[in-house]
Amino acid sequence: xxxxxxxxxxxxxxxxxxxxxxxxxxxxxxxxxxxxxxxxxxxxxxxxxxxxxxxxxxxxxxxxxxxxxxxxxxxxxxxxxxxxxxxxxxxxxxxxxxxxxxxxxxxxxxxxxxxxxxxxxxxx
Numbered sequence: 001x002x003x004x005x006x007x008x009x010x011x012x013x014x015x016x017x018x019x020x021x022x023x024x025x026x027x028x029x030x031x032x033x034x035x036x037x038x039x040x041x042x043x044x045x046x047x048x049x050x051x052x053x054x055x056x057x058x059x060x061x062x063x064x065x066x067x068x069x070x071x072x073x074x075x076x077x078x079x080x081x082x083x084x085x086x087x088x089x090x091x092x093x094x095x096x097x098x099x100x101x102x103x104x105x106x107x108x109x110x111x112x113x114x115x116x117x118x119x120x121x122x123x124x
Contacts, residue, residue, distance in 0.1 A: 024097045027090055042098055049091040056084035
């Protein structure tokens, strides 16, 4: 049930950048209009997220490190990568919505923990 399919370009983006709650609301409306809410359980969303992440991995699977660094140079491949990234993000945002997780706050807290856990080396 394509999480990101059919979303109009630009309507979830404000002048200050992405508006996560608005995007989550659009995703929820998209699913509700198709009566897909019953499928959007945490288990199903995590499975769909894994599938979409695997589709992203598939694009890079047999590329050399140098080729992978240039993946966005080819318009067709760049489009595929962008679409898969959007699908991964769409399912992740839907999972966060269902579980009541503030994705940006969770990421901010995780970065804080990692900075304490893995301090940068001091000096040269």
